[in-house]
Amino acid sequence: MEAKDECQVPRCMRAVSSCSTSLTQPHSSACSSRQASQLDTKEYGSRSRSTSSFSDQARGQFLDEPSWCSKLSERDSDTTHFTDPSPRAESKQVPWQAVPHEQKGAPDSSARTGCVFAGTFFEWFCKRLWRSDLLEYNFAALDKVADLGQGTFGKVTLVWCSQTAQCLALKAVSKAMLTQRKLQNATRQEKTIMRRMDSPFLVRLAATFNGDHHLYILMEAARGGDLHEVYGKEKLWGLQGHARFYSACMVSALEYMHSRCIIYRDLKMENVVLSHKGYAKLCDFGLARFLWPSIGSAYTICGTSEYKAPEINTRTGYRSAVDWWALGILLYELVMGNTPFSAESAEEVETRATLGIGEIIPEADARPWCNLVRELCQLEPSDRLPVRHGIDALRQHDWFQDVTFDWDSLHRGCLMVPYDPQLGDVRAIGHFGPKKDAGTEEPGFVCETEMAWAEDYEDTAGPYVMEELSSS
Numbered sequence: 001m002e003a004k005d006e007c008q009v010p011r012c013m014r015a016v017s018s019c020s021t022s023l024t025q026p027h028s029s030a031c032s033s034r035q036a037s038q039l040d041t042k043e044y045g046s047r048s049r050s051t052s053s054f055s056d057q058a059r060g061q062f063l064d065e066p067s068w069c070s071k072l073s074e075r076d077s078d079t080t081h082f083t084d085p086s087p088r089a090e091s092k093q094v095p096w097q098a099v100p101h102e103q104k105g106a107p108d109s110s111a112r113t114g115c116v117f118a119g120t121f122f123e124w125f126c127k128r129l130w131r132s133d134l135l136e137y138n139f140a141a142l143d144k145v146a147d148l149g150q151g152t153f154g155k156v157t158l159v160w161c162s163q164t165a166q167c168l169a170l171k172a173v174s175k176a177m178l179t180q181r182k183l184q185n186a187t188r189q190e191k192t193i194m195r196r197m198d199s200p201f202l203v204r205l206a207a208t209f210n211g212d213h214h215l216y217i218l219m220e221a222a223r224g225g226d227l228h229e230v231y232g233k234e235k236l237w238g239l240q241g242h243a244r245f246y247s248a249c250m251v252s253a254l255e256y257m258h259s260r261c262i263i264y265r266d267l268k269m270e271n272v273v274l275s276h277k278g279y280a281k282l283c284d285f286g287l288a289r290f291l292w293p294s295i296g297s298a299y300t301i302c303g304t305s306e307y308k309a310p311e312i313n314t315r316t317g318y319r320s321a322v323d324w325w326a327l328g329i330l331l332y333e334l335v336m337g338n339t340p341f342s343a344e345s346a347e348e349v350e351t352r353a354t355l356g357i358g359e360i361i362p363e364a365d366a367r368p369w370c371n372l373v374r375e376l377c378q379l380e381p382s383d384r385l386p387v388r389h390g391i392d393a394l395r396q397h398d399w400f401q402d403v404t405f406d407w408d409s410l411h412r413g414c415l416m417v418p419y420d421p422q423l424g425d426v427r428a429i430g431h432f433g434p435k436k437d438a439g440t441e442e443p444g445f446v447c448e449t450e451m452a453w454a455e456d457y458e459d460t461a462g463p464y465v466m467e468e469l470s471s472s
């Protein structure tokens with residue numbers, strides 16, 4: 001897939017792999033009033049909700065799941081807690097239900113065991129039977145507020161949902177383009193991954209729709225802006241307090257994904273967005289995939305060159321350790337304003353990365369943040385700090401402990417944010433990158449039978465994604 005175009009930043013360059021699936025940088029104008037224009041419901045038409053997902057056999061094949069996992073519904077959820085949408089919940093509800101994994105009595109057993117379906121089948125069945133927190137989203141109830149991003153496959157739009165009285169993000173992707181580039185399974189997997197995740201540090205999925213020419217993904221709108229643009233506009237480069245907070249959010253996001261056997265593979269500043277409260281969330285799961293313990297390793301070469309771990313390019317196989325390498329690169333960029341291996345070409349970037357971070361940050365540099373970058377960017381994947389010593393060793397690193405970083409408050413959503421987007425209006429947006437011209441590339445003719453794979457993509461029943469009603 002095409003990668004995002006990189007905007008002007010205080011770095012030499014940013015080389016991007018052709019595999020990246022990101023939609024492009026959103027547009028920066030704030031929108032404080034609702035526009036009257038409504039989404040085009042003509043294309044969506046009167047399609048009825050699909051009552052069945054693609055076959056269990058097909059799901060097992062493209063997810064690489066064990067055979068018993070392939071019999072579980074695509075919309076299985078690992079948690080049952082979503083925010084109550086009623087106004088009375090505003091003063092009582094905590095921003096989210098996340099519980100630190102080390103806390104005694106944490107309800108999420110799968111996080112501790114490292115498997116999505118760690119509970120018994122009976123527990124899974126009860127969750128499915130008694131869930132009452134799902135909403136049937138109506139495409140006609142979405143009104144356009146502003147364009148957020150434009151890319152080769154489609155665009156992202158900020159929409160007002162009259163059913164929940166809040167703004168959501170609507171991502172539209174061209175079915176013809178996906179079909180031509182043989183990205184059907186990747187698109188299905190992105191939806192499945194988003195449906196199975198519910199974390200305050202990840203952009204959450206609300207519903208999916210199947211139009212005549214596009215697939216639509218309705219999701220949480222992180223209106224505070226993307227981290228790269230926020231840093232550039234607010235001059236936050238080098239502020240370690242900010243870097244520590246956003247790095248901690250990403251630690252929690254990656255820990256959550258890895259505990260569910262999912263690797264992300266595309267961590268970079270542009271894929272980190274801020275909520276209206278200022279908390280950081282991962283978005284764009286186009287390159288994420290399930291990597292079950294029985295599978296072994298992944299081999300696909302993908303991601304952004306300046307963030308890619310060396311083992312991705314060697315075709316020798318890799319696992320979740322690639323995400324911890326990318327976190328080290330992210331931390332370096334937050335502090336220094338550029339990535340450590342930036343160069344004139346992607347090939348040169350990858351060559352420099354194979355020499356190791358020691359060429360950039362020598363062992364003699366004893367600053368805590370430098371030590372953490374070295375620990376995360378070890379050339380040997382098994383030597384990276386969270387892989388070798390566990391996630392607690394990362395949380396207890398000197399860079400976090402020197403200021404007694406409060407991980408528990410972070411997970412409860414009550415830790416003071418270093419930067420407040422200050423979005424007073426519920427339709428306002430923060431700093432986003434400039435809108436990209438999608439170009440003139442048009443998909444060739446694709447017959448209806450070739451797009452039949454998308455018939456079961458629609459899934460209009462989803463959780464309440466109530467960011468606006470979360471308490472402080």
